[in-house]
Amino acid sequence: MNAHAMSRRSLLATAAALAASQAFAPDAGAQAATRLRLYWWGGTERAERTNKTAALYTQTHPQVAIAGETVGWGDYWTRLATQAAGRNMPDLVQMDYGYIFEYARRGALLPLDAYLGKELDLSGFDAASIDGGKVDGKIYGVSLGLNSTSLVYDKQEFDRLGLPALDWPVTWEDFAKRMAEATKALKRDGTWATANAGGSGPALEVWLRGRGREMYTPDGKFGGTASDMADWFGYWQDLRASGASAPAEVQALDKSDVDTALISLGKALVSFANSNQLVGYQAVNKSKLDLAMYPAASATAKSGQYLKPSQMLSIAATTKSKEEAVKALSFFVADLEAGKLLGVERGIPASAPVRKAIAPSLDAMAARMSGYIAEIADKVSPLPPPPPRGAGEILALLVRSNETVGFKRATATAAGASFIKEATDILSRG
Numbered sequence: 377m378n379a380h381a382m383s384r385r386s387l388l389a390t391a392a393a394l395a396a397s398q399a400f401a402p403d404a405g406a407q408a409a410t411r412l413r414l415y416w417w418g419g420t421e422r423a424e425r426t427n428k429t430a431a432l433y434t435q436t437h438p439q440v441a442i443a444g445e446t447v448g449w450g451d452y453w454t455r456l457a458t459q460a461a462g463r464n465m466p467d468l469v470q471m472d473y474g475y476i477f478e479y480a481r482r483g484a485l486l487p488l489d490a491y492l493g494k495e496l497d498l499s500g501f502d503a504a505s506i507d508g509g510k511v512d513g514k515i516y517g518v519s520l521g522l523n524s525t526s527l528v529y530d531k532q533e534f535d536r537l538g539l540p541a542l543d544w545p546v547t548w549e550d551f552a553k554r555m556a557e558a559t560k561a562l563k564r565d566g567t568w569a570t571a572n573a574g575g576s577g578p579a580l581e582v583w584l585r586g587r588g589r590e591m592y593t594p595d596g597k598f599g600g601t602a603s604d605m606a607d608w609f610g611y612w613q614d615l616r617a618s619g620a621s622a623p624a625e626v627q628a629l630d631k632s633d634v635d636t637a638l639i640s641l642g643k644a645l646v647s648f649a650n651s652n653q654l655v656g657y658q659a660v661n662k663s664k665l666d667l668a669m670y671p672a673a674s675a676t677a678k679s680g681q682y683l684k685p686s687q688m689l690s691i692a693a694t695t696k697s698k699e700e701a702v703k704a705l706s707f708f709v710a711d712l713e714a715g716k717l718l719g720v721e722r723g724i725p726a727s728a729p730v731r732k733a734i735a736p737s738l739d740a741m742a743a744r745m746s747g748y749i750a751e752i753a754d755k756v757s758p759l760p761p762p763p764p765r766g767a768g769e770i771l772a773l774l775v776r777s778n779e780t781v782g783f784k785r786a787t788a789t790a791a792g793a794s795f796i797k798e799a800t801d802i803l804s805r806g
Contacts, residue, residue, distance in 0.1 A: 408434075408439060408440055410439055410440045410697045410700045411441045411442075411443065411697075412440060412441070412442045412466075412467040412468060412695075412697060412700065412704060413442075413443050413445060413466035413467050413468070414426070414430060414444050414445065414467070414468040414704075415444075415445045415446070415456070415465075415466035415468065415469050416444075416445075416469075416687075417446065417447060417448060417452040417633065418446060418448075418470075418633065418634070418656070418722075419659075419660070420635065420656075421655060421656040421659045421660075421721055422446075422656060422721055422722070423444075423446050425718050425721055426446070426718070427444055428717045429707075429708060429717045429718055430444060432713060432714065433707050433708075433714070437704075440700055442468075448631050448632065448633035448636065449631070449632035450631035450632045453475065453768050456469065457768075460482070460484045460692075463694050464694070465484060465694055466692060467695040468689060468690075468691060468692075468701055468705060469485075469689070470520070470688070470689060470690075471485075471516075471687065471688040471689065471690040472687060473508065473684050473685055473688070473762075473763075474577065474768070474771070475763075475767065475768055476509070476511060476516055476517050476688060477511050477763055477764065477765065478763070478764075478765045478767060479516075480511035480512070480514075480516040481765055482765070483693055484692065484694075485516045485517070485690045485691065485692065486516070486690070486692065486693045486695065486698060486702075487514040487516060488514075488515040488516065488518070488702065488705075489515050491702045492515075495699050495702040495703045496518075496706045497706050497710045498518065498709075499710075500710060500727035500728045500729045500730065501518075501726050501727055502726075502728075505519050505522070505726035506519075508685040508688075508759070509685060516690055517685070517688030518689050518690075518705060518709045518726075519685035519686075519687075519688055519709065519723075520686060520687045520688060520689055520718075520722045520723065521652050521685070521686040521687065521720065521721075521722040521723020521724055521725055521726065522723050522724045522725075522726055522749060523650050523651045523652040523683070523684065523685075523722075523723035523724070523745075523749070524651050524681050524682065524683050524684065524748075524749065525578045525579070525582060525648070525651070525681050526649055526650060526667045526668065526669065526748065527542055527646055527648060527649070527667065527669070528639060528647050528649045528653065528667060529542055529639070529645055529646040529647075529665065529667075529668060530639065530663045530664075530665060531663075531664055531665060531666035532663040532664040533562075533645055533663055534645065537558065537561045538561070539554070539557075539558055540554075541666070542646075542669075544672075544679075544755060545672045545675045545679075546668070546669075546671050547671055547672055547673065547674060547675060548583065548586075548671040548672070548673065550671070551570075551671040552611070552614065552615055554569075555568075555569035555570045555615060555620035555621065556618040556619060556620040558570075558620075558645060559618075559619045559620055560619070566626075567642060567643055567644065567645070568619065568620065568621055568622045568623075568626075568643065568644050569620050569621070569644065569645050569646060570615070570621045570622070570644055570645065570647075571622055571630060571637065571638040571643075571644045571646060571647045571648060572612050572616060572622050572623075573612065573621075574608065574613075574774075574778035574782070575627075575774050575775035575777075575779065576648050577770070577774055579648050580600075580608060580774060582670045582671075582679065582680035582681055583673075583680065584599060584600050584680070585760070586674075586677060586680045587604060587673060589601075590761055592761055592762070593761065594761045596764030596765070597764075597800075597803060598796065598799045600796070601796065602793045602795075602796045603792065605791070605792030605793075605796060606789045606792030606793070607788075607792075608788075608792070609777065609778060609781045609788040609791045609795075610781075612778060612782075613782070616782060621644075622638055622643055622644055623782065624779055624782025625783075626638065626643055627782065628779070629641060634649075634657055634659075634660060635660060637649065637657070639657065639661065639665075640657065650723075651667055651686075651745055651748050651749065652724075653721075654667055654741055654748075655719065655720065655721045655745065656721060667744065667745070667748045669681060669752055669755065678755060678756070678757050679752070679755050679756050679757065680757055681752065681755075681756045682759050682760065683749065683752075683753070683759070686722050687722055689709060691705060709726070709727060709730075710727050710729075710730065712729065712730060712733040715727070715730035715731075715733055715734050716737060719734060719737075719738075720738065720742045720745050720746065724746055724749055764803055766802045766805065766806060769802045773795060773802065774795070777794065778791075
């Protein structure tokens with residue numbers, strides 16, 4: 377399927393999901409005393425599961441209507457920032473670990489500690505799962521699933537071409553060689569072995585951790601150097617030059633969501649993603665997919681990856697219905713029937729009772745995601761320091777900087793130096 381057709385399919389599916397999610401309560405206008413807005417990013421698979429879960433909640437809570445709003449990752453944070461500035465954030469907001477500290481410290485999110493044991497049931501969560509949603513000692517988000525970064529790759533095509541599986545450990549150097557060889561073996565115009573991850577924050581973080589650095593230091597500074605960033609941009613430019621990765625004009629089609637990822641557009645065999653996204657990727661790919669860890673600095677070192685909340689659910693500080701919003705949040709993260717509808721598309725549920733309830737119904741893809749988390753548990757590093765305020769701007773800067781190299785508007789060395797200067801300015805402003 378070509379990019380235009382896939383993009384059109386994505387738009388139509390998203391539009392249908394939005395239309396279906398405008399009011400989940402039956403005859404909402406007549407019955408609902410409380411109206412909540414629920415906002416998330418993701419593909420069509422996530423939209424369908426989220427819509428069904430919200431509809432189930434409103435069936436048993438007819439006093440509540442939930443309006444769903446969903447966009448892709450690429451537009452999500454710009455829109456949320458605008459809403460936060462206008463004090464018009466949705467009541468329930470899907471939140472990422474890379475942004476929760478920024479939004480909590482702005483006062484944009486509601487602290488949830490006062491609702492524990494009442495409206496909010498986290499009795500099935502272990503301490504680590506709860507701590508992942510804390511900022512400065514208070515709970516501002518609740519895990520919707522546990523995951524880690526991963527390569528999502530076309531295992532069926534790898535097998536057809538006689539290429540070895542991407543089993544751990546694969547070093548960054550080996551990855552570059554193997555991807556160049558895979559593109560040559562593929563012999564398909566317009567398709568490359570791997571997407572270009574030079575603009576990916578999670579991939580950069582793993583790379584830096586492999587060099588003994590954190591992406592962000594405990595005092596909120598960027599942890600890499602100009603030399604690190606020159607090497608990073610140079611690595612991905614070399615992959616473009618060897619034919620291992622997609623060129624800049626093709627990579628620009630990727631809007632950081634499942635439907636526009638290059639593997640989904642038929643432009644690459646490998647995409648950099650999160651493990652919880654395997655269900656969504658498989659839903660839009662005919663070939664059998666599999667997961668693998670990100671490349672490593674060496675064959676003997678621990679991976680720079682880590683286990684984290686795949687996404688969290690947070691509540692806007694500006695909500696006019698705090699208790700009702702918390703009750704709805706609790707339903708999404710702790711109710712057994714909700715867990716069955718949501719499955720593992722957002723990651724492995726943090727609630728032990730929910731994990732137990734859904735285990736018998738897991739299909740092969742869901743079981744693979746669960747198995748992946750178990751496989752990497754002894755290979756990953758601890759959770760890194762929290763990203764500082766301004767981290768969202770750093771991610772956007774990374775995409776732009778990688779594109780300047782990819783479109784040959786700057787050398788890798790110049791882009792690395794410029795990135796560090798701009799990143800320092802962003803973080804100094806807070």
